Amino acid sequence: MAKNETHDVLIVGGGPAGASCAYWLAKAGWDVLLADKATFPREKTCGDGLTPRAVRQLCDMGLEHELEKYHPIKGLKAWGYGRCLELNWPEHPLFPNYGYVMARKDLDLMVANNAVKQGAQFKQATQALQVLTNKQSGMGGIEVNGVLFKDKNTDTTQEIRARYVVIAQGANSNLARELGCTRDRSSPMGMALRGYFLPDNDQYRSNDNGQYDWIESHLDIQDGGGKAIPGYGWIFPMDDGRLNVGVGLLTVSKRYKGFNTTKLMESFLPSVPPYWGVSKNSACDAPMGGRLQMGLSITPRVGVSHLLIGDSVGAINPFNGEGISYAFETGRMAAEVLNEALSSKSSSPFILHEYEQNLINAYEAYYKIGKAFVNLISRPEIMRVLVANGMHSNKIMEEVLTVMANLLDPIKTGPAEFIYKLLSSATNLIGTPAH
Numbered sequence: 001m002a003k004n005e006t007h008d009v010l011i012v013g014g015g016p017a018g019a020s021c022a023y024w025l026a027k028a029g030w031d032v033l034l035a036d037k038a039t040f041p042r043e044k045t046c047g048d049g050l051t052p053r054a055v056r057q058l059c060d061m062g063l064e065h066e067l068e069k070y071h072p073i074k075g076l077k078a079w080g081y082g083r084c085l086e087l088n089w090p091e092h093p094l095f096p097n098y099g100y101v102m103a104r105k106d107l108d109l110m111v112a113n114n115a116v117k118q119g120a121q122f123k124q125a126t127q128a129l130q131v132l133t134n135k136q137s138g139m140g141g142i143e144v145n146g147v148l149f150k151d152k153n154t155d156t157t158q159e160i161r162a163r164y165v166v167i168a169q170g171a172n173s174n175l176a177r178e179l180g181c182t183r184d185r186s187s188p189m190g191m192a193l194r195g196y197f198l199p200d201n202d203q204y205r206s207n208d209n210g211q212y213d214w215i216e217s218h219l220d221i222q223d224g225g226g227k228a229i230p231g232y233g234w235i236f237p238m239d240d241g242r243l244n245v246g247v248g249l250l251t252v253s254k255r256y257k258g259f260n261t262t263k264l265m266e267s268f269l270p271s272v273p274p275y276w277g278v279s280k281n282s283a284c285d286a287p288m289g290g291r292l293q294m295g296l297s298i299t300p301r302v303g304v305s306h307l308l309i310g311d312s313v314g315a316i317n318p319f320n321g322e323g324i325s326y327a328f329e330t331g332r333m334a335a336e337v338l339n340e341a342l343s344s345k346s347s348s349p350f351i352l353h354e355y356e357q358n359l360i361n362a363y364e365a366y367y368k369i370g371k372a373f374v375n376l377i378s379r380p381e382i383m384r385v386l387v388a389n390g391m392h393s394n395k396i397m398e399e400v401l402t403v404m405a406n407l408l409d410p411i412k413t414g415p416a417e418f419i420y421k422l423l424s425s426a427t428n429l430i431g432t433p434a435h
């Protein structure tokens with residue numbers, strides 16, 4: 001076993017959540033160790049779409065100039081029932097009106113390197129095996145004070161200790177499971193699959209329709225038998241000439257348990273508009289899939305000396321399956337509370353509980369409505385009526401996009417805020433139906 005080391009904060013997982021937490025803590029002057037089982041750059045199965053919410057966090061971390069090298073995306077092109085609408089990202093006092101598509105291999109390396117530049121240490125090929133706890137603490141709960149790791153290069157183990165431990169391992173956290181965290185099964189769980197395609201020509205980049213300026217979403221996807229599915233298909237154009245093409249299923253219904261997203265992808269591909277040049281021949285690799293834990297569905301979120309962020313706490317937005325921005329945001333929120341805890345002389349076992357309260361204040365009301373929305377669209381007939389009617393109005397769908405991407409204006413009371421209030425009243429009236 002290698003020599004032990006001790007830090008102020010140990011963060012397990014160097015994705016967007018962990019790297020953002022490391023950046024903000026290092027900026028505040030703390031000794032932070034970020035550990036990841038992978039060696040970066042590494043692939044991460046994702047749609048690679050960055051919304052204005054994610055761009056805002058990247059800019060706050062000083063990465064604006066890095067982003068300027070990429071082609072900005074001005075909104076979402078939505079297809080449904082033979083109609084196509086171009087929905088601009090809204091003007092907003094806090095968020096920019098553009099997004100990007102950036103391979104996670106590059107994005108995650110950029111954000112982790114940025115944390116290192118700020119002073120965080122980054123240990124790679126370092127796999128967390130189990131938590132280390134202080135059984136003598138008498139602090140009214142398990143006090144996590146480190147993690148046992150395996151160095152994947154040397155196959156040796158090492159104990160790394162810290163005053164606080166942050167779990168940022170993504171959707172499948174062995175440490176969270178070990179600490180008794182479970183998923184609320186009434187919360188929606190998404191499934192998504194993405195593949196990279198390299199079309200023969202990049203006609204879509206140069207043509208007058210400006211396909212390259214939009215991420216594209218198909219809201220009327222069907223399974224092989226022609227049945228409407230509560231989800232969407234996407235085509236996101238990347239700077240390197242590849243297209244990220246995928247399908248996502250957003251549902252709570254048990255009816256979709258074991259649903260085959262590979263088959264859904266197979267039935268989606270022939271319906272992709274020909275201007276993209278997507279075909280089986282232009283596929284770069286076999287599609288990869290993953291789970292989307294949504295609506296803050298993992299609890300407990302905080303312990304005496306540890307907390308969960310990003311996908312590990314189920315932070316994905318149930319309305320649209322977006323998780324990168326919420327990983328950045330929850331990482332930052334955790335860093336703020338840890339900064340206070342590290343600066344404080346208090347030894348209260350509840351010192352990190354403010355983080356949980358901050359999560360609730362930031363997301364709970366909105367996610368409650370998101371969950372009700374997913375419940376609603378889990379019934380294909382309702383999904384069909386909503387999309388088929390919505391697709392008649394660019395204006396309405398632009399407002400719906402604002403709600404679904406959580407880009408509501410905190411001060412203004414425009415149509416999007418009105419739609420949100422309506423959904424909120426309906427949710428309170430109906431409650432979250434059983435499924």
Ligand SMILES: Cc1cc2nc3c(=O)[nH]c(=O)nc-3n(C[C@H](O)[C@H](O)[C@H](O)COP(=O)(O)OP(=O)(O)OC[C@H]3O[C@@H](n4cnc5c(N)ncnc54)[C@H](O)[C@@H]3O)c2cc1C
Nearest residue numbers: 013015016017037046047049128170192290310311323324
């Ligand atoms: C198919 C698909 C498409 C998606 N598309 C989008 C999209 O377009 N836009 C969007 O915003 N969101 C999208 N998401 C969601 C998004 O990918 C996640 O919400 C986001 O990656 C969460 O970041 P994270 O840092 O919490 O976790 P992750 O990005 O999963 O990072 C976790 C890190 O922890 C490391 N780790 C895991 N276990 C260990 C261990 N034992 N020891 C050490 N390290 C460990 C991993 O190597 C990884 O680097 C998509 C998800 C899927 C599955």
